[in-house]
Amino acid sequence: MALLRLMQLGKRFGGLQAVNDVGFSLRQGVIKAVIGPNGAGKTTLFNLISGALAPTSGEIRFQGKTIQGLKPYRIAALGIARTFQNIKMFAGMTALENVMVGRHVQSGAGFVASMLRTPRSRREEVAIREKALELLDFLGIADCADIEATSLSFGQQRAVELARALALEPKLLLLDEPAAGLNIYETAEVGRLIARIRDLGVTILLVEHDMSLVMDISEEIVVLSFGEKIAEGLPAEIQNNPEVIKVYLGE
Numbered sequence: 650m651a652l653l654r655l656m657q658l659g660k661r662f663g664g665l666q667a668v669n670d671v672g673f674s675l676r677q678g679v680i681k682a683v684i685g686p687n688g689a690g691k692t693t694l695f696n697l698i699s700g701a702l703a704p705t706s707g708e709i710r711f712q713g714k715t716i717q718g719l720k721p722y723r724i725a726a727l728g729i730a731r732t733f734q735n736i737k738m739f740a741g742m743t744a745l746e747n748v749m750v751g752r753h754v755q756s757g758a759g760f761v762a763s764m765l766r767t768p769r770s771r772r773e774e775v776a777i778r779e780k781a782l783e784l785l786d787f788l789g790i791a792d793c794a795d796i797e798a799t800s801l802s803f804g805q806q807r808a809v810e811l812a813r814a815l816a817l818e819p820k821l822l823l824l825d826e827p828a829a830g831l832n833i834y835e836t837a838e839v840g841r842l843i844a845r846i847r848d849l850g851v852t853i854l855l856v857e858h859d860m861s862l863v864m865d866i867s868e869e870i871v872v873l874s875f876g877e878k879i880a881e882g883l884p885a886e887i888q889n890n891p892e893v894i895k896v897y898l899g900e
């Protein structure tokens with residue numbers, strides 16, 4: 650069974666069909682990329698999967714259950730986490746605290762209990778801190794734990810963002826342009842981190858403009874143009890697909 654399945658998915662904004670009849674599946678444990686020229690509908694597609702937008706037609710199934718139209722926090726609780734094109738660090742908080750915020754969302758202690766600092770919430774706090782440190786270590790930035798997140802390099806902030814998303818213990822991770830704003834070294838590093846995350850068993854769907862990153866790490870690629878899926882296949886197939894080449898040369 651596919652982990653995620655989109656069926657005839659559509660999103661209309663007034664007169665504009667931003668996503669049109671898009672269907673594809675995502676197998677457990679793969680890295681799949683969604684590419685396409687500006688305005689092709691990639692971000693809209695992510696917003697539909699994560700629940701930020703409701704589709705106007707079609708269906709989204711995650712682990713066999715229909716999820717379209719659910720609120721974003723419910724979709725997150727099912728095991729779908731995402732990162733954003735523009736890095737969103739909480740200012741005034743360290744890298745570690747930024748990751749702990751992700752974990753708090755998932756913890757059972759609840760906000761009131763943590764304000765009252767009950768023994769249970771204190772125990773959870775220690776566990777959350779440990780888990781957050783483990784994630785920073787896994788992503789190679791443990792030495793940044795106590796530094797204010799906004800003062801880190803973009804590459805390090807991306808890693809913190811990935812750690813924060815992983816704190817939710819997702820089954821599926823949606824990455825919206827993970828290489829945006831990064832230099833070539835940082836991009837290569839983020840590619841290695843994404844592959845390591847996949848090796849943990851997390852399935853990854855990414856939107857990305859950096860073709861070297863896409864071709865490096867993706868096992869499968871879907872191409873959108875004007876809201877429609879125009880191709881799907883292995884990286885080598887996509888690179889040689891005449892329609893895909895035409896769409897990119899036209900850009």
Ligand SMILES: Nc1ncnc2c1ncn2[C@@H]1O[C@H](COP(=O)(O)OP(=O)(O)OP(=O)(O)O)[C@@H](O)[C@H]1O
Binds near residue numbers: 685
């Ligand atoms: N909230 C909205 N209201 C109206 N139109 C929208 C809205 N969001 C996106 N669009 C339009 O839908 C189309 C698809 O946009 P989308 O941002 O999904 O494309 P994209 O492939 O992510 O582009 P980019 O690569 O530039 O990020 C565009 O024509 C865009 O202007």
